[in-house]
Amino acid sequence: MKVKEIAELAGISVRTLHHYDEIGLLSPENTTEAGYRIYSNNDLEMLQQILFFREVGFSLKKIKEIIHNPSFNQNEALQLHRKLLLEKRARLDRMINTLDKTIQHSKGEINISDQEMFEGFDFSKNPYEQEARERWGDKAVDESNARINKLSDSKREALGKEFDAIYRDLAAIRHMSPDSDEAQAGIKVWYDYLSKVGNYSLDAFKGLGQMYVDDERFTKNIDKYGEGLAIFIRDAMAEYADHNRR
Template sequence: MGMTVKQVADLVGISVRTLHHYDEIGLLTPADISSGGYRLYSDEDLEQLQQILFYKELGFPLKRIGEMMHAPSFDRQEALELQYSMLLEKRRRLDNMIALVEQTIQSAKGEIEMTNEEKFAGFDFSRNPYEQEARDRWGDKAVDDSNQKIGNMTKEEQQALGEDMNKIYRSLAGLRHQDPASDEAQAAIGEWFRLLNKMGNYSLDAFKGLGQMYVDDERFTKNIDQFGSGLAKFMRNAMAVFADNRQ
């Protein structure tokens, strides 16, 4: 006999409303129904729920999770192995950042001195958390070329690249209430196009598609909008104008 929504919610530690939402959007819809007309979760449903929660822990939006899990080519074992690798990488990055924060706290207290290199040792721009999406959209060659360019940079060059990216984000954030087609906005987004092509080979179509991803993928939106609410949408619009004007 299957488990009720309440039983599953208590087992997993999530709300009944969350499970109802997954049902409503077609992400997880139990097929079994009790004599009283209530949904019942099977062991297979619980496996799917576990998979969903793994993806959520890795930051995937629900829309993207549904697309992956409902794809004909979806393989649970393969997905678990990929999630395992991604979680290990996430732990590695968090461990590095925790160690860096601990050192910085000691430095702030005057207990130790940190060199400029040590201050940025926990930041790693050589790994792209959105790489698989990029491969799906633009192919392996484009991503491999980008990885090679970044891999050939020194740590100092990678650090400078990250600083340049943040500088452009801040510049664009200051323009985000303007018309994306304005000369000033287009000049700034042109700098973004040139910077991205230092890391890879972005065609105008790929550049425009990347801008759309900034809005479609809530992970991108959340990160970009840290510089200013609505920045992701502004960049999407400005990138589209930039690409269309040069086609």
């Protein structure tokens, strides 16, 4: 099957498939003499795996690490997808039930308790923290959390304001070259800020920047400060890490 046929079948864009090929996530087994990508049944199965992983919140980089690992077992992965999707469905069902009750409550048809108002909501697990633990280990994250927890409320608030100021400053120069003096000065401020709350090696710093682009949750939040900011920060962080390793 050609790329357009695959895109229509899977409900994704041709550009997405091209991107998967470019980053080595899913490269078709064959190409025609004219350069057209030809996808096999094995490619289709791999694409399904990728989309399942995306549905449950994995970044493209993490998916690549998993599915190209020699120990990757497709059947085990399918069982994992099923388990995670069932858990997600159960949580959504609880939230829909809460929503229905809230609608009835707003119409005066029933009364609901404070506890019932929040059934189905669970923010106790931070997906970003989990990703960080998987990438850099528990120790670095635990040390970062310990430092933050020891801070007073006023200092935590000050850190929040400093974070916001840094991102606003970076957004203002996002149209410059990531290796420019201005960009590198701004990204050093970001590195110094992260060093206050954690212990980031240059490799971890560079990896964090890549995750800003690989994980659409990060990209969406960062680009609220300015379109294209996540890519700019990623490139500037990579340049900073590579330059300071020399």
